[in-house]
Amino acid sequence: MDVREAIQKRRAYRSLEPVEITQDLIYDLAGCAQLSASCFNNQPWRFVFVYESEMLKKMHQALSSGNEWARAASMIVAVLSKKEYDCVIRDRVYHQFDTGMATAFLILRATELGLVAHPIAGYSPKKTREILGIPDDIEVITLVNVGKHSETVSPVLSEKQITDEKKRPERFPFEKFVFLNTYAEKNK
Numbered sequence: 001m002d003v004r005e006a007i008q009k010r011r012a013y014r015s016l017e018p019v020e021i022t023q024d025l026i027y028d029l030a031g032c033a034q035l036s037a038s039c040f041n042n043q044p045w046r047f048v049f050v051y052e053s054e055m056l057k058k059m060h061q062a063l064s065s066g067n068e069w070a071r072a073a074s075m076i077v078a079v080l081s082k083k084e085y086d087c088v089i090r091d092r093v094y095h096q097f098d099t100g101m102a103t104a105f106l107i108l109r110a111t112e113l114g115l116v117a118h119p120i121a122g123y124s125p126k127k128t129r130e131i132l133g134i135p136d137d138i139e140v141i142t143l144v145n146v147g148k149h150s151e152t153v154s155p156v157l158s159e160k161q162i163t164d165e166k167k168r169p170e171r172f173p174f175e176k177f178v179f180l181n182t183y184a185e186k187n188k
C-alpha cells in the first residue's frame with residue numbers, strides 16, 4: 001500500500017471486531033511513529049498500549065457517553081506528552097504538533113495492516129491517568145482505538161454515527177483552507 005492509498009483508506013470507523021494484538025504489532029506501530037519528525041529530534045510522544053483484557057475493561061470507565069462503540073476495541077493507545085518534552089519558542093509550543101504527527105504515522109501504519117485506528121477526544125483524562133498510573137503533569141492527548149472494521153454496524157451507534165460509518169463525513173472545499181501565495185480568507 002502506498003502512502004496515498006493508506007491516507008484514503010484510513011477511516012474513523014466505529015464498528016469494530018476483535019483483532020489479535022501481539023508485541024510485534026505494538027513495536028511495528030511504535031517503530032513507525034518514532035520515525036516522525038520532531039523539533040530538535042525531541043521525540044515528545046509517549047504511548048501506553050493497553051491490550052490486556054482486565055486493563056481494557058478498566059479503560060472503558062474512561063470513555064465518554066457516545067463512545068460506547070470503543071468498548072469493542074482490542075487495544076487502546078493512550079497518547080501522552082508534555083510541553084517540557086519539546087520546543088517552546090516564545091508563544092509557539094510544539095509537543096502536541098509533533099506528537100500528533102507521530103500518531104498519524106501510527107494510524108497510517110495500522111491502516112496499512114488492515115486495522116482501524118480511531119483517535120478520540122471523548123474520554124476522561126483524569127480517569128485515564130488514574131487507571132494507567134500517569135502523573136498529573138503529563139497530558140493525555142488522545143486515545144486511539146484499535147480493532148478490525150466490522151461490516152456489521154455496531155448496535156450502540158447513533159443515527160449520525162451510522163451515516164458516518166457508511167460514508168466519509170464531508171470535507172471543506174479547497175477554497176476554505178488552501179491559499180495560494182498570500183493569505184486571503186474569503187469563507188469564514
Ligand SMILES: Cc1cc2nc3c(=O)[nH]c(=O)nc-3n(C[C@H](O)[C@H](O)[C@H](O)COP(=O)(O)O)c2cc1C
Pocket residue numbers: 010011012013014066067119120121122123142164168169
Ligand atoms: C482529535 C480527534 C478527536 C475525535 N474524537 C472523537 C470522539 O470522541 N468520538 C468519535 O466517535 N470520533 C472522534 N473522532 C473521529 C472524527 O469524528 C472523525 O475523524 C471525523 O468525523 C472524520 O471522519 P473520518 O476520520 O472517517 O474521515 C475524533 C478525531 C480526532 C482527530
